[in-house]
Amino acid sequence: MTRLTVNGSAVEIDAPPETPLLIALREHLGLTGSKYGCGAAMCGSCTVHLDGAATYACVTPIGDVEGADVRTIEGLSENGDHPVQLAWIAEQVPQCGYCQSGQIMRAAALLEENPRPSREEIIDAMSSNLCRCGTYVRIVKAVERAASEA
Amino acid sequence: MSNSAQLSVSRRAFLASAGATAGFAFAIGVDGLQRVANAGTAASSAKPNIWVSIAASGKIRIIYPATDLGQGSTTALPLMLAEELDANWSDVEVEQLNVDDRRYGNPKFGMVRYTAGSSAVQGYYMPLRLAGAQARSMLISAAAAHWAVPEDRLRTEPSAVVDHETGERLSYGEIAALPELATTRVPDASEALLKPTSDFRLIGADVARIDIPAKSRGAYQYGVDVRVPEMLYATVVRAPVEDETPISVDETGALAIPGVLRTVTLPDGVAVIAETQEAALFGKFALSIEWSETSSSRGNNSDQDLIDYAATAEDLSQDGAVWRETGDAGAAVGGADRQVERTYLSDYAYHAQFEPMGAVASVENDGASAExxxxxxTQSWSLRTVTETLGIDAEQVTLHMMPMGGSFGRRTELTQPYLRDALLTSKAVGRPVKVLWTREDDVKFGAYRPAAAQRMIAGLKAEGGLQGWRHRVAAPSVIAYFNPLRWAQVEPQDIITMRGAENKFYDLGDMRAEHLITDRRARLAPWRGIGAAYTSFAAEAFMDELAEEAGADPVEFRLALLKDNPRGRWLVERVLEMSDWKRARDGTALGLAFAGYGDSMAAGVAEISLDRESGVIAVKNFWTTVDAGVIVSPDNSLAQIEGGVVHGVGSALKERITIVDGEVQQNNFYDYEILRIDETPEIAVDIAQVDAPPTSIGEVSTPVVAPAIANAFFALTGRRLRHMPFTPERVLAALA
Structure with missing residues (x-):
């Protein structure tokens, strides 16, 4: 049994310690906003905040993060109105949308650490996440918008 | 907040509640809320045709006949109906079509339920507008009967019928509750009922996509997110080489893992079924399988495939299936002052759609019915996969079409093995099963854009003009593999392999494009841009080489061939203006390309730089112009074009599947790299404003990218790149 805090609530997960955090979130807790894309820390579709830092949930065994504070896209804001989410809508970023929970969590972590990132800093941070639909142009615009409106 | 409530309930209870949601069709309100559909439950409603119903509450429910792979047509298609209905957009709810009812089919695909080829807006533009106009006319008739006034003095405003002489108005919802509705004749759907295009207020306006709010909250439910009560999980170990089968299975290790229930042997693999996703995954890696070693596919080697294909393309004694022919190209080229010939190569490419393949199936009554x-x-081919796999009738199948996390052609095949896996495993255990392929499964057992070798042959007149054009594409038939039923209808015309080679927007004079249908040596599928992703590379890289051979400017050489195509000329001239084409650059260079996709046209200019030590090309800027007729959704069209450019740059520079002794060599995104944000150029797009029916948007910008980069490389280095992708190794070889 692994104990975690997920989106502010204490939870217990009945799964082997080597179970990826992503599977625990999706299949044990029903938080399906975080996505499986590669299982290899390559695409970032699974990005969540682990004790505040953007982390690939797909390669994080739950046994390694006992007691950690996990935030997922479902817990980023009460009503989907985090500045990054609002900027994502304003810039009409998502196409298929599958990677976008991860992109949003990555961007939110960036802005918490660096509220006024330069364009280069945005691109550098967001290069940890991939998007096959090619929404990159709008991702940059949306992060810039979120930084300016937050 | 709601998450804490979810988290406090037991896992079993949560599964049940999630299952209750998943058990119905999904619908999306234009407010972006994905909600449970309850179609047909309204006490009174107007139902003028199969497409739309108007409830007394004022809610307007429009059927979405396609499927959502991120292209934005969950907004664009209902919008076209709402325009002619004169609906208030905020009254609209969109309902996914979950049946293979050919009345809703795309006329572009012979009414098959099939979402592909960037054809939904194009194909449904007239049927959905007619349906909206028919509904509007019926509502006016009912209001006229109610007020006992002539119809021709009534007008509509968004979601209301108005009598300007009396000032009276009835909302569409009020009309839906009128007793007169029962006796109102539904008028014939006729083009005479349509608005003049100058009256459009939704088509051509920047209406926000209805799917984006849920996609920005992690709340949009995709295929892999479905969970139903009593559901088990399955993973599959697939044969390493096509057509091999499992000979013996040692399941001891897998069964020792807590939660693993059993294995199921499939025709081409072995499934591990478990109570949890993690047990199914761990079980997969604990299986030991002995495979047959008799498949002729073990002879497949991608390097040799291209050598063989090139030999075929270059052997002029072999005639191919004619794809397009005007005049006598052979005689024209033969009689020209000079002949120019070049060969262009392109490798296999993988879709890399982000949602992995998977499905949930609940096979009941020992295989007699299924959900x-x-x-x-495609509703049609998914349903057919169920009926063929289980040997049951369509009436015994309940289908739920879920949104896709990307596809790009990946999920189009006649027989869908990921769905088959779910059906066979569910049938074996008598419980619902979710099958999930890993990324490695999909890379290795994917279906790829075919490798191709193309021989381009043209004649030049003494003064430099073109005299005859031959485009010989040596590649396998994609259709013959991914949809043999379709191949029986169209053989030997393969639009998936050949699109682009028709090159119909230039006046090439005597021309012949032909398909030398080679042996298939990999699994194949349509891929973004289909044939044009490589045929336009060959044609437009060759066009630049021809201009050079003719001593002509590559722009002027093209414009001469576009003299009778003013819309095409505008695209080229506009993209030159956007890129400031004539300005001298320091350390970078520009390349131009122009190509069609179906009935759409695009021009593109790439600005590249080059690291001559590493051989890495960087695309700094990409400017593109597109003509796709009337634009239904302007902002989403820009998004699709931007995405198509990103896809094109990745395809041009990086993406490559290789096969050795029948085994795909790549595994995951670390050895099949797609374009990253830090490699993405600045992208500028201009869309032509034209009054013509809409054509394709989603793939039109991809084909011009690779040739524009190749032509920019020549401008920068004086060397040609003729093998896509332009990997550092190939770039260094070209520079040597």
């Missing part, structure tokens, strides 16, 4: 949740591009 399935599937993310695919």
């Amino acid at each position: 399935v949740w599937i993310a695919s591009q």
